[in-house]
Amino acid sequence: MSVKLEDEIPSFRGEAHGGEANLANWSAMRAAGGKNSREIGLILLVAAIVLGGAEALIRGYHVPLYVMPPPSIIALTLVTNFHFFLPHILITLQELAVGFAIGATVGFLLAMVVTQFPLAEKIVTPYILLLVTTPMIALVPLLILKLGFGLAPRIIAVALASGPMVMINSSTGFRRVDLAKIALARSFGANALQVFTQIRIPMAMPMVIVGLMVGSIFGLLTAVGAEMVGGQDGIGSRLTYYSSLIQMPQFFACIVILAAIGLAIYLFFHWVARRFAGWEA
Template sequence: MQPEKQPLWRSILYPVIAFALVISLWWGSVEYFQVPRYVMPSPGDVWAHIMSDYATLWQGFQVTFMEFLIGFVVGAFSGFFMAVLMDASKTIRGVLYPILIVSQAVPIIAISAALTIWLGFGLAPKLVIVALVVFFPVVVNVLDGLRSVDSDLLRLARSMGGNSWSIFRHVKMPATLTPLFSALKLSATFSVTGAVIAEWSASTSGGIGAYLMQANSRLNTSGTFAAIAYLAVLGLVAFLLVILVEYLVTPWRTKPVVPRWSTRFWQK
């Protein structure tokens, strides 16, 4: 039995109510307790700063978004490819899996410092850091999806004349989609943090992370919160983009009838 689908208007209304409630509590607390503006600006102060420095913030947002987008795509594809290799070869899995686990014990900020020394202050270390944030969750989740395929189903596919490619495409690949998009949803927000850390350690082209660091060093709390607001928007946009791609790639999860283009893609 499928759970009852929530009406679209509720899906939109509830987040709007939650956002309005948070802004109201924030604004009311600042005004009621007379909090100094250098300690905690009101939403009105943050909005005024965004409007006064809109050009710089928007330019920084574009820089950070491109760093996130390219690094996210590279990390997702690299992680997926690595998971497929590890599933195909026990030797590769046995050698690389412990290395991947140990690599996660190293703080990302330490890696960013080393990458800055090796790759300089350009775009490359930022992309690598964002890709690394996405890489490990994708590898682990996709590998679990590939290894969870029923062995009887694989034997049935082979007995019906399926080769390695057709079995991967029609049996294994669909099994990886749910864990893959779960990993991508988590990585969508974490990779924004990775982009900010990268800009802190290797920033020459601006970005919201660099803007945040400058505002913080000048005790400009309005500018700090304005940068945080842009980063929150970036994280939300990233999450929604992953949901959109998931909706396009797996239409059968939300629709009783699969679109023709999807049917042709999966049955080729």
């Protein structure tokens, strides 16, 4: 029986072997994937029970507003004061978008370099570990002294916080590619650039997307912290402002906004994973 050449060459056309691999399979947060209407209803029911129970307990024990406002007061404050929050939301999103774009680009390029050149990895890795283990918020006062109270110090802090996350996850994904596929491609004359763009990057895309998601979350936390340390605008500055005035409904409304932004980030990258990495290697 003759064997065709096409039977020996692995295909990268997205064959599934036991299910779809997506972002929900890489983390413990599986609730975002594969929901049906019954599951969504159950989630909403649990949320209603939690919020209703909190409302009843806070009102039943007559907890003062300056300690913990009921969820209904927080929701009402969020709606009625949203036009005050909106400019600060846009500032925070601007810092996150610009800083994350810079950090993610540099991190991805560094991951490509250290994967191809072991010497570069030995040189770069200590500095990356230093950035990962050092809270970037601690550098904000120094950046403010050099660059002033504008957006630049906060954008730099976001880039320094998000870039290492992207680099670490991307480089890990590049190294986990099946070496047999690379050897087969080289046997057909593929050069290093073709191997990287046609095999390493597509096969590492799940880890790259995870790195982007983690980096964006780290970037959001850093942006808020930087605004709290040295900023007159942004959601972080509003947290400091409202807590100093003991305006807890506004304070918790800002917390809800940040939670919504974080959830939106997760859902966005979950969609990206399903769109661009919806396969199982």
